[in-house]
Every structure is written in C-alpha cells, then in structure tokens.
Amino acid sequence: MAGRGSVRPFVNFDAKKDAELLRKAMKGIGTDEDAILMLLAARSNDQRQQIKSVYKKAYGKDLVSALKSELGGLFEGIIVALMTPPTSYDASQLQKALKGAGTDDNVLIEILASRTGEQIKDIIKVYKKDCGGKLEKDICGDTSGHYQRLLVILLQGSRETDIDESKIEKDAKDLYAAGEGKFGTDEDEFITILGNRSTEHLRKVFDAYRKLSGSDIEDSIKSETTGNLEKLLLAVVKCAQSVPGYFAEALYGSMRRAGTDDETLMRIMVSRSEVDMLDIRASYKKTYGVSLYSTIQEDTTGDYQKTLLYLCGGDD
Template identity: 40%
Template sequence: MFCGDYVQGTIFPAPNFNPVMDAELLGGALQGFGCDKDLLIDILTQRCNTQRLLIAEAYLGAFGRDLVGDLKEKLSNHFKDVMVGLMYPPPSYDAHELWHAMKGAGTDENCLIDILASRTNREIFQMREAYYLQYSRDLQEDIYSETSGHFRDMLMSLVQGTREEGYADPATATQDAMVLWQACQQRTGQHKTLLQVMLCNKGCQQLGLVFQEFQNISGQDIVDAINECYEGYFRELLVAIVLCVRDKPAYFAYRLYSAIHDLGFHNKTVIRILISRSEIDLMSIRKRYKERYGKSLFHDIKNFASGHYEKALLAICAGDTDDY
C-alpha cells in the first residue's frame, strides 16, 4: 500500500440529518447546572465534521451562543478536549494542534512529525491558511523559530506542500536509491540535504519504487538503515515519512500503540490521531493495530481510559464493533 491507496474512516454523514433538532438537543444538554454528557457523545460522534459545523450554526441561531464556547465552559479535562476537537474543521484542527505544540516553553516535536509527515499537499496548504487565520502568524516562521538543524530543514520542506503527485518513473528509481544509500553511508550535511530533497518532494509512488530498489542495492530495509545511521528527531521524521509513504494507517497504528503503551497513555496524541483520522482512515488504522499488536484498539483504550472520556474515544473509533 502506498499513500494514495484506498482507506476507510469510521465516521460518516448521518442520515436524515436535522441540524436544528440536534442544536436544540445540545442546548438542552448544556443548559443549567448539569450536563448530559451521554447525549453530547451520541450527537457529536455520530455526525461528520460538515454536519457538526451546521449544528454549530443552528445552535448560534437558536440560543445566540457559541457551541464551542459552551462546550469549553461546561466540560473539563480530556473529555472536553475530545468534544471541542470534534468541532474544528480538519485544517483548523491541524493548525490548533501545531500551535499548541509550539507555543510556550518547549516543543512537541512528535506532534509536528505526525502532522507534517502524513498530510497531502492540499491538506498542508489548507492548514497553513487556517493557521494564519486563527493565530495571525505564519506557520513556516513559527516552525523555523521553534526547531533547529536538519530536523528544521526537513519540516520546512514538508510545510511547503510541494510533493510530486501522480506519475512514477521506474527508470530513475535505481539512481534515487543510490542517492539514499550514499546518504545513509556518508551522513554529511550535504547528504542530509539530499535525503531532505528526495523524501520531501518525490511522489509516494516514486518513493515506493525507490525503497524497493534500496533493498535490492543494500540488502537492508530503508527504515533499518535510517535507524542505524541517524538519531534524534531527525531520524524520527525520516522514518515517519517512509512509513507514511508505505502504509499511512500502519504508521498511525504504530503511533497509537506507542502513545498508549510506551508513554503511559499520552492523551494528546491519542485524541489527535483519533479525531484527525476519523473520516479518513481510522477503520484501516484499527485493522492494522489488531494485525500488528494482537489486541484491538478498543481493548487498549478501555484498559487505559475511563468514564465519558473512554466512551467518547470508543464512539469515534466505532464504525463496526467486531473488535470490542
């Protein structure tokens, strides 16, 4: 599988959709001292993002209040992060996550890697626009100021959104593979730049051929070679690009497993991946997760999350329930 292949999400447009009725139900759930969290989950996780935005418009019309503002006021902790996150259009959600990854002391490099290594040219263009509209700042400038070295150079290339699309040229795959092999052998600044140019700009289909030729030339998988030759976040970004080119759902399954098991349930990562992939390939991510790790994503979420937070995450993952 390469990055343009068919995949499937878990959230779809609800049939017989009535945004005014949903808005009224949400208004009832959010008014007063209590809050009907089950109703919030039932509505917001069972509508696609476009429908949620229409609900927000109807809510404003019916109550003169901002739905996102009311969710922030009435909810708390990670459950709030899930419910509010569902209300962002996808480019705005990416922009929101990138902003919070870079603001304040320290930078969440893994968030930058997850988003910029996996998005299409169109998605990157839209997130850059959303970032400027939401924060009146240039995404590229913020990445430049918050990162450094060859890691920064790679991110700056990715955020251009200029990856080739469509046609692959088998005739140049061997030549490109030789460039990769030399970059892994010599590791100079010049060779890191060659890695950057190739991995950030070549099309997915072309890179798939190049990785196959790399195996033929070196007798080694490109991921193993990168892990041996490089280190730090630069290495993590290189590996993420390769894995996303090969099988994007498998990459996110790996990231979810790591966030759940290696990091003691890293809530931000789990929430971000589930929301951002829910209408794209979350069903495929679930399948890869179970194939590779033996346990279902449902099983692991239930083991580490609880209450309405757990219920909301499971609802986003749903689609079918064979993996419960």
C-alpha cells in the same frame, strides 16, 4: 480513500433538532454527558458546524463555549476537538506545539509527514488566519539544521506525483551512498529524495534499496541519523509505505507505556475518524494482534473513553 472513516454523515440529519437536544442536555442541574457524546460523535464535522451555527441563531450563544462551561478534563478536550473544523484543528495543534517554552516536535512531525500537499497548503492559510502568523516562519524560529530543512520542504506541499522509472535505481544507490555506503552521512541526499519524490515512487525506491543493501531503509536511517531528524525521516518513510500503518503505530505508542499520552491519542482519533480509521484499525489488529478498541478500553476511562470508542467505530 473515500468511505474509510468510522464516522460518516448522519443520515436523517436535522441541525435544529440536534441543537435543541444539546441545549436540553446542558440545561438545568447536571449535564447529560451521554446525550452530548452520542450525538456529536455520530455526526460528521461538517454537520457539527451546521449545528453550531443553528445553535447560535436559536440561543444567542456559542455552542463550543456552552459545552466548555458544562464539561471538564479530557472529555471536554475531545468534544471541543470534534467541534473544530479539521484544518483549523491541525493549525491549532501546530500553534500549540510551537508556542511557549519548548517545541512539541512529535506534533510537527506527525502532521507534516502525514498530510497531503493540498491539506498542508490549507493548513498554512488557516494558520495565518487563525493564529496570525506564518507557519514556516514560526517553524524556522523553533527548529534548526537538517531537521528544519526537511520540515520546510514538506511545508511546500509540492511532492512529485508520478513514478519516475528512470530514477528508481539511482535514488536507491544515492541513498545507499549517502548513508551505509560511506563514513559519515550525507543528510541532504536523504532529505531531497524523501522530501520530494511521490509516495508510489518512494515505495519502489525502498524495494530497490533492500535488494541493493540487504537491509531496510529504516535501519539505515536509524544507524545514520539521530534525534528529530531521525524521527521525521522515519515518519516520512512510514507514511510513504502506509499512512494507516503509521497511525496504528503512533496509537500503539500513545497507549502502551506507563501513563497514556492522551494528547496524541485524542489528536489521531479525532483527525482520522472521517479519513481512514477503518484502515488504521485493520493495520493495528494485524500488527499487534489485539484490537484498537480493546486497547482503548484498557487505557482510558469515563466519558472520554466512550467518545474514543465511538470514534473507533467498532471492535475488530
């Protein structure tokens, strides 16, 4: 996956110079938003952390607080997100999704279905440190039933790593028997297979399933399950097939409706900018026939839009 991000480390990086430029952009009357966004969007997260530490040493002030006091709205939101280390960002998004009255299940589903086992283990550690609680306990307090069970399995971050040829046919048959092949659904079977097998193994199971039943595993999930369990199972299937494909679809969904879902748009653009944004863009263009860049242009405005376009990294 190396080098599939749209944001890469800035070549002639000088943290001290960058800190000075940011200070200048915020000093005096009015703020130079362009200077801020062009500088920060063109640095890797690691470099932004270095700028933050140099800024504090030089000016005795926290850079993120300084930025917050100068900016507002969605633009402030995306700049603060860019200044947050990736694992802390995921942890804070999960905390926000679990806090308060309702639960934002879309956030739980997106993060837990798409992150690697290693990333999930890191998120759990950082969540404990930053948010002062146990992620699993908080998730269990907010969810129930089969949906909760699958979330807990994904939280273990211990998906198998290899393909077990001897299990492919059996898994496909078990999935068929658990869903389309019977009256009622055996959700546990879906949860165990989709939650634990390696992604390469699952892709082979899905092919075998198609041959066996004449339909896609997604169709079976849609007809056999509902609500959050259905959403989570579909996300797991899509991520097994293609993580960039999953995010392309999520981005399309965040913009192509009445009113833009800026929370989702921002979260994906920020968290995938150094991971696989180039693949997401390619998948988006292939699936929807338009570029991600032009969709962002149509659906957003101002400095927020400029930052998103920078993170997009070009028009296909």
